[in-house]
Amino acid sequence: MMAIDVFFDLLVAFSLIVLGASVVMSRDLFRGVVLFISYGLVMGLGWVRLLAVDVALAEAAIGAGLTGALFFNALSQLGEKTYYARILSQWFAFFSLAAFASILMTAIFNFPEESQGLTSEVMGQLKEAGVIQPVTAVLLNFRVYDTWLELLVLLTAVIGILSLRRSVDLAAIPFDSPRETFLEGIVGLLAPLMVIASIYLLWAGTHTAGGAFQAGAVLGGSGIFLWLSGRPSAGILDGPLFRILLISGTSLFLFIGVATLSWNGALLSYRKNQAGTFILILEAIATASIGLALVSLFLGSTSKKKREKG
C-alpha cells in the first residue's frame, strides 16, 4: 500500500513540473491557459495529498476555475502585438519571474532545520477560538487581520476594473441574450445547486474544510455561469445595492474591529463568548462580498465588443 502512495505522490509532483514548464513554454496562449487550468487541478490534488483540503478547495475553485475564466476573458481581448513589443514583454516577464524565483529559493534554503511550526500554539488556543476547525480559527480569529486585507485587495481590484470601464455597477455592462437553449437550461439547473453548495461550504467551515473564500468562489462561479448563459446575473443589483453588498465584507471587518477595540481594548480581538458569533457573521457577509467581487472581476473584464453588438 505504501509503495502505491509514494508512486502516486511522485506522479503528482512530476505532472506539476511538466505542466508548469508547458504553461510557461507554450507558444499558443489558448493552449497555455488550458494547461494552466490543468495545472491548478493537479495542484489541488497535491494539496489533498498534503492533507490541506481547505487549500485544495480554494486552489481548484479560485486558482483553476475563476483565474482560468479571467484568463480566457483577457485572451479574447488581446490584440496583435508588434514583434518588438512581444520580445520586450517576454524578457520583462522572464526577469521578473527569475527575480521572484530566486527570492523563493533563498527563502527555502533559509528554512530552519527543525521547525515545529505554529501547530501547537494554534491547537493550544483552539478552545478560545469559537470554532473547532483550526484553519477557520487562524483565518477568522488569530490572523483575522490578514483575511481583512485579502478582502481589501479583492475590493481594490474590482474598483480598478470598474473605473477602467467608467461604470459604477454591473448593470451598465451588457450581456449577450441567450443563444444556447441547452446551456441556458443546464445553468438554470446548476446555478441554484451551486448556491446551496456555497452555503454548505460556509457552514462546513466551522468544523471541517470550507469557509468564506471557498463558499464565495462557488457563489461567484454560479454568477459567472448565469452571465455566460445569457442572463444579467449580478447585473440585476442596481447602483446603491451593488455597492453596499460589494463593500459589506470589508466594512463589517472595520465595524467589528472598532467594536472590539472599544469593548475589549484591542483591534479585532474577540472574547471567548463572542468569538463564535463574530466568526459566523463575518464569514456569511464575507462570502456574499467575495462572491459578488469575483463576479464583478469577470463581468467587468468582459470584452467591450459585446457592447456594440448588444
Add this chain to the structure above:
Amino acid sequence: VSVYEVLSFFFTVIGGFFFFTGTVGLLRFPDAFSRLHALTKADNLGLGFIVIGLAIQSQSFLIAMKLILIWLFALIASSTSCYLISNRATVKGYDGH
C-alpha cells in the same frame, strides 16, 4: 479478503479500463467529434464503474449516495461541454482535423 473487496477491485479495474480506452481514443482518433465521443462516452462509463467500486468499498449508504451524486454531476457537466464544443465546431465550420 472479503467479497466486498473483490467486488470493489473488480469494478474499479473495469472503470480504469474504460478511462484507459477513452484516453487512447482521445490521442488516436482523427477528428474532434470522434475524440469527444471517445472521451465522454468512455469516461462517463469508467467513472460509473469506479463509483460503484468505491460505493461498495465505503459500505455506507450515505457515502454511496454522495458518490452517485458526483457521478450524475459529472455526467451533466461532460455531456454539456461535449455538446457545446461540438456545436461550436459545427457553427465555425471546423472540419475537426
